[in-house]
Every structure is written in structure tokens, then in C-alpha cells.
């Protein structure tokens with residue numbers, strides 16, 4: 001996508017990543033976090049020990065971080081090892097321009113190369129851009145829970161999306 005690129009995150013990116021997520025924690029029901037996590041949380045994602053765990057960023061031509069996507073544990077029990085949960089957040093200022101369509105496939109490709117069998121994503125509803133992004137990136141909606149989150153004084157539904165990665169790259 002002109003003007004933007006994706007690359008693996010480095011330690012220098014963590015404060016920008018934390019700031020993007022903190023804004024979402026405080027203003028959006030997209031995440032069920034109620035308090036922004038500290039930098040150690042992001043350092044753990046950067047240093048993920050599992051081969052299927054990745055943290056990618058979308059950057060401007062000046063290498064400023066405008067978004068990130070990561071894969072992480074779906075559930076801790078070891079038979080889930082080849083399944084990873086994914087997440088993606090962009091800065092408010094760059095949404096709706098196709099950066100999600102650039103960054104998320106890059107993450108899925110990286111996951112597939114590292115042997116991940118399937119990706120799972122939880123989408124708090126409503127979130128039309130996230131649902132569209134997941135479908136556009138080959139995910140299928142596999143279920144929906146009613147009222148599993150309580151944030152900003154209301155119950156929030158959550159949809160599960162799944163993408164098999166065996167046919168990637």
C-alpha cells in the first residue's frame with residue numbers, strides 16, 4: 001500500500017503500540033480490557049517464546065508506527081499449540097484506508113510460515129470494519145456469544161472468527 005509498510009516490531013515501537021492500544025481501552029468496546037496494560041505486557045508480546053507468536057507493525061515512510069497486529073496463545077493447554085489468537089489495532093487517524101488489509105495478511109502469512117495451523121479472532125460487537133476485515137482476510141464467523149462483556153455500562157456480544165492457515169502461504 002503506497003506510503004505504508006509492514007515489518008516486525010522492535011523494542012523501540014512498544015511505546016507507540018501501547019499508546020494506540022491505551023486509546024482503544026479507554027474509548028472503545030473493541031477490547032474488554034478496562035485499564036491500559038503496562039509496557040511489560042507489550043514486551044512479553046515482543047519476546048513471545050512460541051514459534052507462532054508474532055508482533056508486526058504498520059509504519060509510514062518515516063517509520064512511524066500507525067498500527068500493529070499480533071498472534072498469541074489461544075488457550076494455554078498444549079494441544080492448542082498450533083492455534084493462535086490474533087489481534088489488530090490501528091491509530092484512529094489511519095483507519096479505513098486499507099492498512100488493515102495490508103497488515104493482517106502479513107501477520108497471517110508470517111504465522112503460516114512458522115507452522116500455525118489455524119488463527120482465531122474474537123470480535124466484540126458491533127464492529128463492522130473488523131468483521132469486514134476478517135472476512136476479507138479469509139476468516140469465517142464460527143459463533144457468537146451474547147452479553148459476555150460489560151463495559152461502558154452495557155453488555156457486549158462477541159463473535160468468534162476462524163481462518164485455517166494450512167493453505168498459506
Ligand SMILES: CC(C)(COP(=O)(O)OP(=O)(O)OC[C@H]1O[C@@H](n2cnc3c(N)ncnc32)[C@H](O)[C@@H]1OP(=O)(O)O)[C@@H](O)C(=O)NCCC(=O)NCCS
Pocket residue numbers: 024030087088089090091094095096097098099100101102121122123124127128129130132133136
Ligand atoms: C478494524 C481495523 C483493524 C480495520 O483496519 P482498517 O485499515 O480500518 O480497515 P481497511 O481499510 O483495511 O478495510 C477493511 C475492510 O473493512 C471495511 N471497512 C473499513 N472501515 C469500515 C467501516 N467504518 N464500516 C464498515 N466497513 C469498513 C473495508 O471496506 C474493508 O472491506 P472490503 O475489503 O470488503 O472492502 C481498524 O479499523 C481498527 O484498528 N479499528 C479499531 C480497533 C479494532 O476494532 N480492532 C479489531 C479488534 S477485533
